[in-house]
Amino acid sequence: MNNSSIKERSVDLAGNQYPHPHYLQTRSRINYLIERYLSLEILQQNLSDLPRQFKNPHQRRWETIDWQAITSNQIIGVAPELFIATVANAVEIETPIRAYAMESWNYLQAAHFPMARFVGGTFAADGTMLEVGIWEKEERQHRPTFSKIYQQLTGDKLQSHPNSVKGYESSGNLREDVYKHAIARIATEWGATSVYLWLMAHSTGALQQAIAQPMQDEINHLAKFWGISRWAFGDSYLTRLQGTTKNLMGLLKHHQGERPKGNDVLQIGYALYAVELVFTFARLMVQLRHWNQMLTPDYLEELFGLPPQQLAAS
Numbered sequence: 001m002n003n004s005s006i007k008e009r010s011v012d013l014a015g016n017q018y019p020h021p022h023y024l025q026t027r028s029r030i031n032y033l034i035e036r037y038l039s040l041e042i043l044q045q046n047l048s049d050l051p052r053q054f055k056n057p058h059q060r061r062w063e064t065i066d067w068q069a070i071t072s073n074q075i076i077g078v079a080p081e082l083f084i085a086t087v088a089n090a091v092e093i094e095t096p097i098r099a100y101a102m103e104s105w106n107y108l109q110a111a112h113f114p115m116a117r118f119v120g121g122t123f124a125a126d127g128t129m130l131e132v133g134i135w136e137k138e139e140r141q142h143r144p145t146f147s148k149i150y151q152q153l154t155g156d157k158l159q160s161h162p163n164s165v166k167g168y169e170s171s172g173n174l175r176e177d178v179y180k181h182a183i184a185r186i187a188t189e190w191g192a193t194s195v196y197l198w199l200m201a202h203s204t205g206a207l208q209q210a211i212a213q214p215m216q217d218e219i220n221h222l223a224k225f226w227g228i229s230r231w232a233f234g235d236s237y238l239t240r241l242q243g244t245t246k247n248l249m250g251l252l253k254h255h256q257g258e259r260p261k262g263n264d265v266l267q268i269g270y271a272l273y274a275v276e277l278v279f280t281f282a283r284l285m286v287q288l289r290h291w292n293q294m295l296t297p298d299y300l301e302e303l304f305g306l307p308p309q310q311l312a313a314s
């Protein structure tokens, strides 16, 4: 082994690197990433940061990305076309952030103002924006990041088709509305974390390091949304989340639409991709449920005070 390959190995964020990984080796990389980026300690820190955010909003810092060093040689163990299609999909998932933030703000402002502010900022009486929410500030860095990665890998600019946002719809039942919205947000952060984690398992070097930046934001958001929802809604909350596995499968179906046709290598690659992604979703949920046991009512009250009355179980 020469010096440069030692160096290349030492910077891999997903543990051991295999030039042609089989399924179990990719799984071991996914597990490694989960232990590294979603340890109980990290999840706990991300959640306990939330009350501090309410008092003193501050954006999570990113490591510098070495754009010029990103090359398609850093894609490992998967057809580059599939990897690049997943990056393109990330660009779509990440837009339009302003509309997402507004939707959340509308649901949250009556239920928990500090959280509404964290996500969607504050407004003057006439509706002008006074301050952008931290969640929005962090999220709006993601689309340009994936666009740039795409461009660096392909040499082309990506034409993106932003998702459509449903927007705020009140049913007249505040608890139910906020509840549904929280579940949807958690599912989105969970899905994004899983997809970016998968991208990191199949990359190395500057490419992997770039993806690690938005991925850590998603984990941070996931822990915050999860924890505060657990605080507001208590136990009933977890059973409801199980139903959202369906949503995640929907995300996969979305990918299926772009499934490459007429190329056997890609077809096989796609089947494996789906298996690995389902593994990642499930493995992440196991970790979150494990962490969830630490979220006792006493601990949550210490962080956020008494749960808001209007959201308490009816």
Ligand SMILES: [Fe+2]
Residues within 6 Å of the ligand: 094, 139, 142, 192, 214, 218
């Ligand atoms: Fe994001």
Ligand SMILES: [Fe+2]
Residues within 6 Å of the ligand: 139, 188, 189, 192, 217, 218, 221
């Ligand atoms: Fe997110």
